[in-house]
Amino acid sequence: MRIAIISTPFIRVPPAGYGGTELFCYELAEGLSARGHEVTLFATGDSSVACRRRSLYASPCWPPTPEDEVNHVAWAASEIAREDRFDLVHLNSPIAVPFTRFLRVPAVHTLHHASCDESSRVYAQHPEVAYVAISERQRSLEIALPRSCVIHHGVTPARYPTSLSDEGYLAHLGRYAEEKGTHLALDIARAAGMQLRLAGRAHPRDRPYYLREVAPRLRESGASDLGEMDHDRKVALLRGARALLCPLQWEEPFGLIAVEAMLCGAPVLGFRRGSFPEIVDEGVTGFLAAPGDGARLAALASGLARFDRAACARRARERFSSAVMVGKYEALYRAVSGPRRAQGSRAA
Known part of the structure; x- marks a missing residue:
């Protein structure tokens, strides 16, 4: 055609x-x-x-x-x-x-x-x-x-090689915005006692939110803001992450970054909102909590040291x-x- x-x-x-x-x-x-x-x-x-x-x-x-x-x-x-x-x-x-x-x-x-x-x-x-x-x-x-x-x-799965081990940190990637829950990702990582690495940026309309909610938390928590990344750096970050944090505050139609993380072997931790109940296979490619239950996500993050990253990537390849x-x-x-x-x- x-x-x-x-x-x-x-x-x-x-x-x-x-x-x-x-x-x-x-x-x-x-x-x-x-x-x-x-x-x-x-x-x-x-x-x-x-x-x-x-x-x-x-x-x-x-x-x-x-x-x-x-x-x-x-x-x-x-x-x-x-x-x-x-x-x-x-x-x-x-x-x-x-x-x-x-x-x-x-x-x-x-x-x-x-x-x-x-x-x-x-x-x-x-x-x-x-x-x-x-x-x-x-x-x-x-x-x-x-x-x-x-x-x-x-x-394309080949663009996201799987890593069977991680470096012990959590990741949050994409647009820094209230609906994406960037401030909640910082709170959850801090409650879990784990380092969070942010990668992305705030668009002009989200800049006031970033200055009000994200910047102060970055100073207090010791989390690192790595800025927007190209494909290779993004994949390296996901391969080293113990999990991807996606505490969404809206009904997101789809989460491509979640699929990218799964293919790298990193499970997704998020709220049961938008497309995530369709994307995440509970216990295989990630875990979901009730909207707003950041404490549950923090507890889940703390227990992922033995997560089966190979099974996660395999399921992601089959579905996405x-x-x-x-x-x-x-x-x-x-x-x-x-x-x-x-x-x-x-x-x-």
């Missing part, structure tokens, strides 16, 4: 650091290309992918603005319509959905963010689009969509490899495009 994937104008593909949507686009584009499909990725000019790439912006537009996203999506849609060579277009932003009116090919849209009224109204106006939720919990919180399914994210994810999208593309357009696609 000839597939157009529209990424964002905000972060390169694959991301150098933060960037869940862009990592998804990378894994999907690479996986589909490896299966023989002709993929064109609309992304930033500094992106590095094996497939064909088209770019409006030479470098990422950061911080994100709606204007840049509209420009990027409108340009991509116009190019797709002008070339008239694709069998299907894959969208990754609600802003892109209305532009399907100008395209003569079926559209798939992956929902990457929590439900909001503005996006839901757009979805309701476009029932012809095939919508993909990234967790059952995300779909349950969205409006009823006539054409929807759930496909969990996946990554890019091959599993790409196979499900490939089947969806066939169903959406119809048998005539899908004749040239390879079996999953």
